[in-house]
Amino acid sequence: MKHKEPKHVAEFRWRHLRPGETIELFLENSQRNGMLILTSERACLYRKGLFGEALEAVPVNRITAVEARSTLGHHVIRLLGPGEPLVFKTFERRDLVDALCARLDQLRRADPAPAPAEGPIEHLKRLGALRDAGILTEGEFDAKKAEILSKF
Numbered sequence: 001m002k003h004k005e006p007k008h009v010a011e012f013r014w015r016h017l018r019p020g021e022t023i024e025l026f027l028e029n030s031q032r033n034g035m036l037i038l039t040s041e042r043a044c045l046y047r048k049g050l051f052g053e054a055l056e057a058v059p060v061n062r063i064t065a066v067e068a069r070s071t072l073g074h075h076v077i078r079l080l081g082p083g084e085p086l087v088f089k090t091f092e093r094r095d096l097v098d099a100l101c102a103r104l105d106q107l108r109r110a111d112p113a114p115a116p117a118e119g120p121i122e123h124l125k126r127l128g129a130l131r132d133a134g135i136l137t138e139g140e141f142d143a144k145k146a147e148i149l150s151k152f
Helices: 007-016 094-109 120-132 140-149
Strands: 023-028 036-041 042-047 052-059 065-071 073-081 086-090
Touching: 007 023, 007 036, 007 042, 007 052, 023 086, 023 094, 036 094, 042 086, 065 094, 073 094, 120 140
Parallel strands: none
Antiparallel strands: 023 036, 036 042, 042 052, 065 073, 073 086
């Protein structure tokens, strides 16, 4: 049976998820008014309240350490990096907390994703800028343009 996505996660997905970014895991906080949402790119503290929403995010590659502490079923996760640490408190099950910390550690240690290859439109724009700057002649530009378009 598939569980319904919590409202904070659905709202985050709709408002803040970037193209190509995926939600990996999430935990609900102790007051039940927010979430720690781990995406493929960021760790986000997301909360909606009476006066709007709050979003604190740090790219996973900028997190230098993850500290998790548990006392009587209450878990505190501290994400250390540049600036103030992000602190999240929850009563979620220990195995869920451990899974999120482990996945965050995997993402932090992963090689950065390669930059997407430049498409033909971007390549033509860059060549046009070189032509406009006088670096390429009109003939050189036309030859390269024909070459690029023949591959497309």
